[in-house]
Amino acid sequence: xxxxxxxxxxxxxFTECMLTEPNEASMQHLASCELCRAELAVxxxxxxxxxxxxAAWSESASRVSIRALAKTNARRTGxxxxxxxxxxxxxxxxxxxxxxxxxxxPAGDQTAEIAAPQDSASQIAQDDKLMQSVYxxxxxxDPSPFQEYQLTDGHSSRRVSGSRTP
Numbered sequence: 001x002x003x004x005x006x007x008x009x010x011x012x013x014f015t016e017c018m019l020t021e022p023n024e025a026s027m028q029h030l031a032s033c034e035l036c037r038a039e040l041a042v043x044x045x046x047x048x049x050x051x052x053x054x055a056a057w058s059e060s061a062s063r064v065s066i067r068a069l070a071k072t073n074a075r076r077t078g079x080x081x082x083x084x085x086x087x088x089x090x091x092x093x094x095x096x097x098x099x100x101x102x103x104x105x106p107a108g109d110q111t112a113e114i115a116a117p118q119d120s121a122s123q124i125a126q127d128d129k130l131m132q133s134v135y136x137x138x139x140x141x142d143p144s145p146f147q148e149y150q151l152t153d154g155h156s157s158r159r160v161s162g163s164r165t166p
Contacts, residue, residue: 008029008033008035008036009026009029009030009033009036009040013026014039014040014043017030017040018040018043018044018047
C-alpha cells in the first residue's frame with residue numbers, strides 16, 4: 001500500500017509554530033511526521049537554552065554602583081573646574097599687563113617728533129666736503145682689475161668683427 005508523501009515543513013512554517021499558533025495544515029503535518037516533530041523539539045530546546053544562557057550572563061555581569069558612578073562624575077567635574085580656573089589665570093596673566101600698557105600710552109599719534117633745525121647752505125657745503133674727504137680716505141688706491149687690464153664691464157656692448165647686429 002502506498003502512502004501519500006507530504007512535503008516537510010518550511011522554515012517559515014517552523015517559525016510560525018514557534019512564535020504563534022500554527023495553522024491547521026502545519027498541525028496535521030506535525031501530527032503525522034515524526035521527523036518534523038523532532039526537528040521542532042530540537043529547535044525549541046536550542047532557543048530555550050539560548051534564553052537561559054543569556055539570562056545567566058546578564059545576572060553574572062557586574063553591576064555599576066550608583067555611588068561609584070557619582071564619585072567618578074564628581075572627580076571629573078572637579079578637573080573641569082580646575083581646568084577653567086587655570087585657563088582664566090593664564091588669560092589674566094597675559095591680558096592684564098597688555099591692558100595696563102595700552103592704558104598708560106597716550107592716545108592719538110604715539111610717535112614723538114624731534115624738532116630738527118634747518119641746515120644752512122654753508123653747513124651743507126661743509127658736510128659735502130667732509131663726505132668727499134671720507135670717500136677719498138676709504139677708496140682703494142690700487143686700480144681695479146678692469147682698469148688694470150683695460151677691460152670693460154658686462155654692460156657695455158662690444159662688436160665682434162664679422163658679426164651682424166639685427
